[in-house]
Amino acid sequence: MSHLRLILADQLSDSLSALADVEADDTVLMCEVMEEATYVRHHPKKIAFLFAAMRHFAAELSDKGLQVRYVTLTDPDNTGSLTGEVERATADLGLRQMIVTEPGEYRVCQMMESWHAKLGLTVEMRPDDRFLCSIDRFTRWASGKKQMRMEYFYREMRKSYHILIEQDGSPTGGQWNYDKENRKPPAKGLVSPTRIRHPQSAILKEVLALVGTTFPDHFGTLEPFHFAVTRAQALIELDDFITRILPHFGDYQDAMVQGEAFLNHSLLSSYINAGLLLPLEICRKAEAAYRNNHVPLNAAEGFIRQILGWREYVRGIYWLHMPDYADLNFFDAKRPLPAFYWGGSTAMACISEAVAHTREHAYSHHIQRLMVTGNFALIAGLDVKQVQDWYLSVYSDAYEWVEMPNTLGMALFGDGGLLGSKPYAASGKYIDKMSNYCAGCRYNPQEMTGKTACPFNALYWDFFARNRNKLEANQRLPFVYTTWDKFSPDRQTGIKDQAASVFSRMAQGLL
Numbered sequence: 001m002s003h004l005r006l007i008l009a010d011q012l013s014d015s016l017s018a019l020a021d022v023e024a025d026d027t028v029l030m031c032e033v034m035e036e037a038t039y040v041r042h043h044p045k046k047i048a049f050l051f052a053a054m055r056h057f058a059a060e061l062s063d064k065g066l067q068v069r070y071v072t073l074t075d076p077d078n079t080g081s082l083t084g085e086v087e088r089a090t091a092d093l094g095l096r097q098m099i100v101t102e103p104g105e106y107r108v109c110q111m112m113e114s115w116h117a118k119l120g121l122t123v124e125m126r127p128d129d130r131f132l133c134s135i136d137r138f139t140r141w142a143s144g145k146k147q148m149r150m151e152y153f154y155r156e157m158r159k160s161y162h163i164l165i166e167q168d169g170s171p172t173g174g175q176w177n178y179d180k181e182n183r184k185p186p187a188k189g190l191v192s193p194t195r196i197r198h199p200q201s202a203i204l205k206e207v208l209a210l211v212g213t214t215f216p217d218h219f220g221t222l223e224p225f226h227f228a229v230t231r232a233q234a235l236i237e238l239d240d241f242i243t244r245i246l247p248h249f250g251d252y253q254d255a256m257v258q259g260e261a262f263l264n265h266s267l268l269s270s271y272i273n274a275g276l277l278l279p280l281e282i283c284r285k286a287e288a289a290y291r292n293n294h295v296p297l298n299a300a301e302g303f304i305r306q307i308l309g310w311r312e313y314v315r316g317i318y319w320l321h322m323p324d325y326a327d328l329n330f331f332d333a334k335r336p337l338p339a340f341y342w343g344g345s346t347a348m349a350c351i352s353e354a355v356a357h358t359r360e361h362a363y364s365h366h367i368q369r370l371m372v373t374g375n376f377a378l379i380a381g382l383d384v385k386q387v388q389d390w391y392l393s394v395y396s397d398a399y400e401w402v403e404m405p406n407t408l409g410m411a412l413f414g415d416g417g418l419l420g421s422k423p424y425a426a427s428g429k430y431i432d433k434m435s436n437y438c439a440g441c442r443y444n445p446q447e448m449t450g451k452t453a454c455p456f457n458a459l460y461w462d463f464f465a466r467n468r469n470k471l472e473a474n475q476r477l478p479f480v481y482t483t484w485d486k487f488s489p490d491r492q493t494g495i496k497d498q499a500a501s502v503f504s505r506m507a508q509g510l511l
């Protein structure tokens with residue numbers, strides 16, 4: 001019996017479970033729909049990357065002899081929604097049986113589950129085995145645990161996949177984690193290595209024109225555009241990263257440098273999340289580079305931990321707690337997102353830099369996301385939904401399953417500690433230590449109060465003071481409240497007044 005096999009924009013993998021036993025008389029459906037392109041106002045580079053990668057993937061499937069029904073955004077019959085396109089395809093082709101791979105997002109899963117009742121289709125949903133930990137396995141691992149920690153999950157994953165594990169089962173080098181070696185402040189002269197620029201195919205040029213005219217008012221610049229849009233190109237980037245850049249990945253993983261958007265980060269997340277690269281092949285290549293003495297252990301382990309550990313862990317947390325997770329707001333944070341997140345002017349050099357990278361590249365690296373834009377949102381008590389919408393809109397690697405736990409859980413502690421054990425709150429002193437931003441900023445990271453005091457400083461203490469009832473018992477914040485209590489009443493009042501002044505200037509667009 002013939003089947004309709006739906007491939008979503010982030011399922012561009014030959015090995016996708018929905019394609020496993022595809023027959024010549026099946027039809028593969030791929031569609032560009034307005035609903036998905038605009039449910040948040042995605043960065044134009046993200047839309048262009050996905051449409052171009054989808055079109056190339058569809059062409060590759062056709063070249064292999066598969067029947068592909070590809071619906072472009074401008075197709076006059078395009079209904080604008082996934083459900084509409086499935087309905088139209090099944091009616092046109094006379095098919096009632098569908099095969100899909102489980103989608104990354106809860107929202108889309110609900111949509112697919114409605115197709116049986118709504119459209120009278122039989123939908124077979126297969127697990128997404130590109131992930132290294134199935135949702136069932138994560139649920140079993142989590143079951144009965146009072147407190148889950150990524151580190152223990154990661155060790156299990158290392159053992160399961162035998163990555164950086166010795167014959168006797170011990171971790172390579174004797175330690176599970178070399179993170180302590182990966183937190184160096186930027187060395188003088190630290191710059192980003194050059195990056196590969198892929199030639200633009202005819203398909204990509206057409207997509208760039210389409211995106212430029214259709215989404216002109218979405219935040220972000222479309223060109224120059226250098227993303228890989230095929231697996232072959234993504235593999236070139238992966239190999240280049242492993243050869244030239246991974247050896248330096250570890251040491252300065254947390255560093256930030258003015259004018260340097262990428263430093264030694266891999267820039268692979270968009271490709272992994274869309275399916276052009278597979279997490280296991282990346283981890284294996286990184287391990288091989290270590291075993292061949294090409295990459296130091298702290299770099300290989302640190303990089304593998306992000307993919308085999310964090311990436312799988314956040315997905316597990318998402319599916320374990322959805323749909324309730326989306327409504328959590330531990331601190332009841334509701335302050336409107338200031339205009340400077342969308343490129344409005346601010347004198348805070350660190351924020352201005354992170355937003356500029358985001359606008360230009362649909363990218364900023366992890367520490368900018370966590371300790372600059374995320375940290376500010378946390379300590380200023382910005383509205384958790386608005387902050388999440390921002391992260392989901394502006395990054396080319398953003399999908400709710402990975403964005404939400406990172407934003408709501410890791411950056412905002414809005415889940416009250418389901419993902420992380422303490423809020424990643426930091427004052428300007430941390431940013432000053434880990435970057436060279438402060439030297440060029442109107443504000444001074446050493447000052448707590450006054451016109452030129454770094455806004456992060458007073459907000460940091462104000463955050464802990466106003467959330468004392470929720471955080472005081474947290475074992476991982478041993479010195480925060482003892483230090484605060486040692487401040488004189490005048491000092492405490494001065495800090496609170498300063499925070500109020502920061503909020504007032506922020507509301508007026510004067511920060």
Ligand SMILES: Cc1cc2nc3c(=O)[nH]c(=O)nc-3n(C[C@H](O)[C@H](O)[C@H](O)COP(=O)(O)OP(=O)(O)OC[C@H]3O[C@@H](n4cnc5c(N)ncnc54)[C@H](O)[C@@H]3O)c2cc1C
Pocket residue numbers: 264265266267268269270272273303306307310311312314364365366367369370374391392395397398399402403406407410411
């Ligand atoms: C507030 C916030 C929002 C984020 N939103 C996203 C998002 O929408 N999509 C996304 O893929 N990542 C997100 N991250 C995680 C991380 O910042 C990005 O994966 C990383 O910056 C991508 O750049 P890179 O490929 O150069 O990563 P590298 O630094 O080179 O790391 C290697 C790989 O590890 C994986 N990885 C690293 N950290 C994480 C993490 N915390 N969670 C999941 N995977 C991780 C990625 O696949 C990444 O490509 C977010 C982090 C924060 C703090």
Ligand code: SF4
Pocket residue numbers: 347348349350351427428429431432437438441442443444445454455456
């Ligand atoms: S002084 Fe404060 S606001 Fe300015 S760059 Fe440093 S941390 Fe950011």
